[in-house]
Amino acid sequence: TPTIGVLALQGDVREHRAALESAGARTIALRRENELETVDAVVIPGGESTTMSRLLRVFDLLDPLRSRLAEGMPAYGSCAGMILLASEVLDTRPDAEHLGALDITVRRNAFGRQVDSFEEDLDMTGIEGGPVRAVFIRAPWVERTGPGVEVLATVPTGRAAGRAVAVRQGAVFATSFHPEVGGDLRVHRLFVDAVRVHARSGR
Numbered sequence: 001t002p003t004i005g006v007l008a009l010q011g012d013v014r015e016h017r018a019a020l021e022s023a024g025a026r027t028i029a030l031r032r033e034n035e036l037e038t039v040d041a042v043v044i045p046g047g048e049s050t051t052m053s054r055l056l057r058v059f060d061l062l063d064p065l066r067s068r069l070a071e072g073m074p075a076y077g078s079c080a081g082m083i084l085l086a087s088e089v090l091d092t093r094p095d096a097e098h099l100g101a102l103d104i105t106v107r108r109n110a111f112g113r114q115v116d117s118f119e120e121d122l123d124m125t126g127i128e129g130g131p132v133r134a135v136f137i138r139a140p141w142v143e144r145t146g147p148g149v150e151v152l153a154t155v156p157t158g159r160a161a162g163r164a165v166a167v168r169q170g171a172v173f174a175t176s177f178h179p180e181v182g183g184d185l186r187v188h189r190l191f192v193d194a195v196r197v198h199a200r201s202g203r
């Protein structure tokens, strides 16, 4: 059973832990550097990316987390977590840090001020049994993907049609939306399975 650390500085930690445990993982609330050594993977929840970035520095987690990610540790970020995993972020604060685990450019709050939150049914690569009900809350979208990055889902219709909202680069995943709300475990299961495969491949 893999142990997954859910970054617990801010955001919807409890929902991710519940979803991951239902998907067959063991979880811990990750706050300290020494806890980072005990996990096989991390999840970065939704919340506020600039606040989480500041707290990562306050908790001395920024560099340790960066180096574990650089070694290839699996990770999954939803919404603010996507922003933190990205290599480049548009429309953020100049002092906001990100972790550079995904070769993507993300635009923060991309759906516009009027569009605070919305839901959409999305077909997602790797997810069987019908579309995922995706909940977007002041969500980012992905504007550029590097060569190693696979787009798993795009917005189907409307002004944002075609924008990438779920991506994967090896064992690092990110979604603009929040699969941890609403009880659909398939995205968390996809991630937990990828963590298991990664562990078996000898890391």
Ligand code: GLN
Residues within 6 Å of the ligand: 045, 046, 047, 048, 049, 050, 078, 079, 080, 081, 083, 108, 109, 137, 138, 139, 140
């Ligand atoms: N808009 C938030 C940010 O910039 C993300 C919102 C969310 O995680 N639901 O961090």
